[in-house]
Amino acid sequence: MQELLNIARALSDPSRVRILMFLRGRELCLCQIIEMLGLASSTVSRHMSLLCQAGLVRVRRNGRWRHFRLPGAGAPPRVCKCLRWLEEALAGDAAVARDGRRLKSVMKVPMEVLCGNGRKER
Amino acid sequence: MQELLNIARALSDPSRVRILMFLRGRELCLCQIIEMLGLASSTVSRHMSLLCQAGLVRVRRNGRWRHFRLPGAGAPPRVCKCLRWLEEALAGDAAVARDGRRLKSVMKVPMEVLCGNGRKER
DNA sequence: CTCACACTTCGTCATCCATCGAAGTGTGCA
DNA sequence: TGCACACTTCGATGGATGACGAAGTGTGAG
Numbered sequence A, B: 001m002q003e004l005l006n007i008a009r010a011l012s013d014p015s016r017v018r019i020l021m022f023l024r025g026r027e028l029c030l031c032q033i034i035e036m037l038g039l040a041s042s043t044v045s046r047h048m049s050l051l052c053q054a055g056l057v058r059v060r061r062n063g064r065w066r067h068f069r070l071p072g073a074g075a076p077p078r079v080c081k082c083l084r085w086l087e088e089a090l091a092g093d094a095a096v097a098r099d100g101r102r103l104k105s106v107m108k109v110p111m112e113v114l115c116g117n118g119r120k121e122r
Numbered sequence C: 001c002t003c004a005c006a007c008t009t010c011g012t013c014a015t016c017c018a019t020c021g022a023a024g025t026g027t028g029c030a
Numbered sequence D: 001t002g003c004a005c006a007c008t009t010c011g012a013t014g015g016a017t018g019a020c021g022a023a024g025t026g027t028g029a030g
Helices: A002-010 A014-022 A030-037 A041-053 A077-089 A094-106 A111-121 B002-010 B014-022 B030-037 B041-053 B077-089 B094-106 B111-121
Strands: A058-062 A065-069 B058-062 B065-069
Touching: A002 A041, A002 A077, A002 B002, A002 B014, A002 B077, A014 A030, A014 A041, A014 A077, A014 A094, A014 B002, A030 A041, A030 A065, A030 A094, A030 A111, A041 A058, A041 A065, A077 B002, A077 B077, B002 B041, B002 B077, B014 B030, B014 B041, B014 B077, B014 B094, B030 B041, B030 B065, B030 B094, B030 B111, B041 B058, B041 B065
Parallel strands: none
Antiparallel strands: A058 A065, B058 B065
8 A cells, every 4th residue: 555655645746747747758857857847956856756766757867867757568557557547637737738838848958058057047 | 637636635645545445335434434444533524525525435414424435437537547546556455455354344333333332432 | 492413623733745955975077 | 186067865944734632513302
């Protein structure tokens, strides 16, 4: 039951739900997620840690960089089914759609800009 | 998204998850749920209220009594799918199985006993 | 109407949690 | 090696939450 509770708790925060929706079908760098959420990097780092602990997100380290994606088919069924549930429950959600549009433009920004200037502008 | 968050938050507490598992395939009276959880009636009342607000549980009032059950097929898809996910994710869980056995004996106790004496013994 | 009873709401307490900025850690480059 | 940079952890703050007992509300019976 603890694992299920970890998942439910991970989904209890709007920012973490948004992060999961950002990651559908793509891998993102932490700086992109920070840009999208507009929160302090320490806060986003914490959110990602909780999502990884719940098994809902995977991290790929690349030097100083951290890239995140949703787990693939090898993940436990409860994780796969939960993510499917999430996606279906939020299909048509206006805030998710808005995020989706904004994510497209954020992804066009070179990462050197986000990592370098991104911090200053926030 | 708010509705999804309400569901996730409802599932973030172990007692509330247990309650949902008690209610599979049956309707229970509040006093039976109180007996199973061993918590104060005020606490259980609050839990049930949150589950109802999240749409995960339905209440039938019968005079002074409150009977709870899971929503039927008419519930929103996100609720139905979430309950299915819960059930699958907890299939084989030892604590849930233990609860299931205990629930059988609790259900054999006449409700007048639970409502009357139950309170004193807790 | 009064009273017992089942339940709900309120107030309090301790704990948890999202957030921030500061401090710390690890990587990469000159 | 020193320094810049990306990220993580720490400490503090304010708000949220699960628990309890007390107080309040609604129902049912005499």
